[in-house]
Amino acid sequence: MRKRQNNIFAGVDWVLVLFFIVLVFLGWINIYAASVTDTSQSVFDSTTLYGKQLRWIGLSGVLIVIIISIDAKFYERFAGVFYVISMLSLAGLFLFGNTINGATSWYNFGGVSLQPSEFAKVATILALANFLNEPNRDLSNFKTQIRAFLILSIPAVLIALQPDPGSGIIYFTLFFVMYREGLPGIYLGIGFMLMILFLSTLYFGFITALIIIIALLTLMILYLININKFQLNREWPKVIVLFLIVGLFMFSVDYIFNNVFGQRHRDRFSIVLGKEVDPRGIGYNTNQSMITIGSGGLTGKGFLEGDRTQGNFVPEQHTDYIFSTVGEEWGFIGTSAVIIIFIAFILRIIRVAERQKLKFSRVFGYSIATIFFFHFMINVGMVIGLVPTIGIPLPFFSYGGSSLWGFTILLFIFIRLDADRTYEW
């Protein structure tokens, strides 16, 4: 069975590796631009952010070699163990965690901070893939649905409680993977509907939105009656229940938004919905980042010429707002290139996932594609003002050892799984 003893890199998908190298390189270049104060300093200087990141990148090389040399089967076997350890590490934060920027998300090991939520993604995806890999798993079965849902919910809730709701939300995007693996479309449909109800309640206000939605539903029912698909005299209780659920949901959204949410969260939504313009306050970050990106123009100001980047106008520019550096120094050409690279990278992962014979590998591939895609979409969307401010990193770009390692582990486990796709385990 084992033919690749001599060369651990046999069967590796070099296209994905190339994407990885390009992304990490571009990310580091921009971290350098965003954090450099004195260009005569050595790039290896570990007191600087770019020096530290370079060290993380170097260490991730070691990590890659380890991951690639481990047998693919190992990841499947120990998925459950990883999951339990990971959940314990998340729970442990509440006892031993280190608080930075109001979120207790870090462990501190002698000056090095690790963020277990970045690693929990790996464990959760492994667990989900392992769970769905069992024969006779049927996602149309309600019990299976509940169990899969639990696998995602435990880390999501633990992370959301840190509190880091942005990173927590990411886990629910794995519903798309379950949809791919047989979860009935109705769940996504309901989710989508709830999202629309949620946003329209916020946008139009409770009363107006309720009137609009009920009017639309009534029109729909009238249409169904008209084409004889629906008999009101028999099925009227369903209509009343539907109206009640919609009304109740919208009311609770309104209530939660105004009474449970902090002003901070309300503002984030209000700004993206265009209900408030407040460039000095909560919208400051987004406004600054958009001005910074816009100031780059078509071709950008050039490497290290971004005066707004050097002026640190965009808070957290080396982490969540790293994309604004690309915008200022490399212009529209740079930003669209990065977007194309990311899209191509994600599409490549899906393609590789599709060629897996093993369900475990396929689910894993789909999961990381989903995770990368939503990180990319939410992060870039936030930086260019299309998505509310949700603090999650841009994969391989944003400064931070834990996220780099987390994404690296995800990608290379998949590359390992893919390299062994031709073998029966």
Next chain:
Amino acid sequence: MEKKYIAYFSILLVGLLFILRLFYIQVLDSKYTGSPLNNSAVTPKYDYPERGFIYDRNGVLIVANQPSYDVMIVPRDVKPLDTLEFCNLLKIDKKAFLKKYKKARNYSPRIPSVFVAQLSKSDYAYLQEKMYKYKGFYIQKRSLRQYPIKSAANVLGYISEVTTADLKDNINYQQGELIGKNGVEKEYEEALRGVKGVKFIQKDRFNKVIGPYKGGEYDTLSIVGKDVNITIDIKLQKYAEDLMANKRGGIVAIEPATGEILALVSAPTYDPNLLVGRERSKNYNKLDSDSHEKPMFDRSLLAQYPPGSPFKVLNALIGLQEGVITPETHFYCYGGFRYGRSSKAFMACHCGVHGAPIKLDMGIYRSCNSYFANTYKKIIEKYPTATEGMKVWSNHVKSFGLGDFLHNDLSTGRRGVVPDEKLYDRYYPTFKWGASTTISNAIGQGEILTTPIQLANMTAAIANKGYYFTPHIIKKIDNKPIQIDKFITPNKTSIDKEHFTPVIEGMYNTVEKGTARWSRVEGIEICGKTGTAENPHGQDHSIFIAFAPKDNPKIAIAVFVENGYWGSRWAGPMASLMIEKYIRGDVSRPREEKRMFEGSLREEYDKQLLTEQLEKEIKEKLKKELEEKAE
């Protein structure tokens, strides 16, 4: 598989959406793009040059600069400190310290704000040595105006922060900069200001300086403001202000040979130092809101008074020019002039020459109303219609610079009123008006209104026998004499030179033996004319015009003292004292001088105020009663 394509499609869609959005932000929407110098990461830092000094015509320093030191605070950078010591150094208590700190913090933790403004020099010297201990505080040097002589506030004007309106029409200013707001400071702002230098500085988002932008390639150096000499004789100005103490009115003195303004006095005035420094806005509001004294109202340029008898001189000149009188023409006066059949149509006269023939000379020095009423009537009636007559008369008057702005270099001014045929046509649309209707013009009452500077200019034109130079205030800029065309070209009046001689003789006799004989000065030949102008507010205004010496005049002067009873009571002596002071340098009549210094018209002004208030109260009472009745 179908689901796969949904995934591909959604991912591509998001990518496309992002690229379109970026294209919009980075290429289409100009809100986010623009010049690097407009970039908020690059801040221009201005280096303000010292403002030019102002000297008087003799080189006496009137306006200088004083350094002032503000303690600034950047709340974010403040580290724990020995508050007790710091408070002692700043001479504030701890409560004030906390209050100021809170205020600065509320304004902005990052942007510097003034913590304690305008330290004295000695406090500054002391503080400076210890400043290194107090992180987050620093001292900023500013330059303030200083007035060594407490005088000429109305002439000099003041500087203050630019307003939004100023910014609109002048792109050279930034919020927070200073600009001349009045007088010389406003009119010669460009010379005085100099050119500010600019350094472009790369800053971070906390407004912290990182270094020069592009190694300083866009930077420029500042150029110091130019010094200015004005035509004012500050000694004379100050003297005139002292004479006007506790009186209201305006005095303007002009050098007839050049049109240079020697003194421009408005009373009451204020100490220009009040509009500098810590108390500035408090003082300004106090001065500005004083609606009775109106110290900020420049009476020498803005107050419009009826000129009264000095205007008779002009009617004499017009009469001579039009040939309706000669110096030998005589009229009789029987205590007044009857211009109509009704008993009211009578202009009283106090010349006291009953029944004897009055010629031009005596008409002037006894200020006979009847003489000039006759002359005026003859001028108007020389022409077939009153309209034509009025037109000719009005044009003669206007040629002396009356009834219009003088187009000079003073920051403010008024037109005054010289009636003409159009005005009377408007007044009397149906009535056939004539000389009798407008007879008040003969003696400078009625519709005519002049400002002190206009009357002084008219006096200069008489002194020059037929021409005047536009009165102006600038003498030298940067020590170079100013040659501005409109100030060195004579403006001709419409009266021929020879007609001035008999009129000037009359004015000379006014001081020698006429109505102003109490203002005579031994050894100086003064030509003058008293005036007493009726007005609706209270006592008559005291008016005097004069120039001296008679030959080759050095100074022409007009004095208005509001409600000063009659011309020779206040205005006459003041003018003669000023002439003496200017020509001789000292004053030979200390008793007269003392009377002027100490004399006060406050009682009269208070009475007016009281009357006004009473009138107001009565009106309100009446209104109330009427309303009650209506109910």
